Amino acid sequence: xxxxxxxxxxxxxxxxxxxxxxxxxxxxxxxxxxxxxxxxxxxxxxxxxxxxxxxxxxxxxxxxxxxxxxxxxxxxxxxxxxxxxxxxxxxxxxxxxxxxxxxxxxxxxxxxxxxxxxxxxxxxxxxxxxxxxxxxxxxxxxxxxxxxxxxxxxxxxxxxxxxxxxxxxxxxxxxx
Numbered sequence: 450x451x452x453x454x455x456x457x458x459x460x461x462x463x464x465x466x467x468x469x470x471x472x473x474x475x476x477x478x479x480x481x482x483x484x485x486x487x488x489x490x491x492x493x494x495x496x497x498x499x500x501x502x503x504x505x506x507x508x509x510x511x512x513x514x515x516x517x518x519x520x521x522x523x524x525x526x527x528x529x530x531x532x533x534x535x536x537x538x539x540x541x542x543x544x545x546x547x548x549x550x551x552x553x554x555x556x557x558x559x560x561x562x563x564x565x566x567x568x569x570x571x572x573x574x575x576x577x578x579x580x581x582x583x584x585x586x587x588x589x590x591x592x593x594x595x596x597x598x599x600x601x602x603x604x605x606x607x608x609x610x611x612x613x614x615x616x617x618x619x620x621x622x623x624x625x
Contacts, residue, residue, distance in 0.1 A: 486512065487521050491620045499529050500552050516597040519590035521624070524605055526583035528617035533572050535617070542568035549575060 490505035506522035509515075529548075536545050549571035590598040601624075608621035 490521060490525065491625060494528060495619045498551060499525065516590045516594045517601060519586050520598055520601040523583045523586040523590065524620060526579040529579045530576050532617040533576050537572055545572050
């Protein structure tokens with residue numbers, strides 16, 4: 450009796466959940482248009498909306514985890530770090546503060562309880578966090594497929610070399 454109840458419960462759960470991937474079926478096949486989130490992430494980076502770029506890449510990891518998705522999120526972390534370096538070298542602290550607000554604000558509630566912070570302190574806090582998160586996501590990509598991760602990092606290295614003053618404003622052409 451207990452086993453048949455468990456079986457009915459499992460079957461009911463499967464019917465209720467419906468459209469999930471079958472065992473062994475790639476998540477990308479079920480998630481809809483693959484890389485849509487990554488393409489959105491690139492557009493957000495061009496606009497300077499690094500919070501949404503991170504969210505778009507994270508959504509891709511959630512929907513269809515892959516080396517490419519982990520490399521993209523790592524790249525966005527590196528881009529934030531490089532952009533902060535660029536801004537601080539040019540002493541554009543007002544823009545650093547704007548980046549801090551972009552990363553900190555998400556909901557209307559934030560307008561009532563603003564995150565605040567001085568620009569130089571915000572720069573240090575953000576850079577430390579993005580560097581740590583970049584290391585974590587890069588390690589995850591490497592664990593999934595080292596040769597693919599190496600190939601993608603080679604593409605981004607070429608992009609950085611070709612665009613040394615602006616590479617953080619978008620993703621490599623090969624990633625689009």
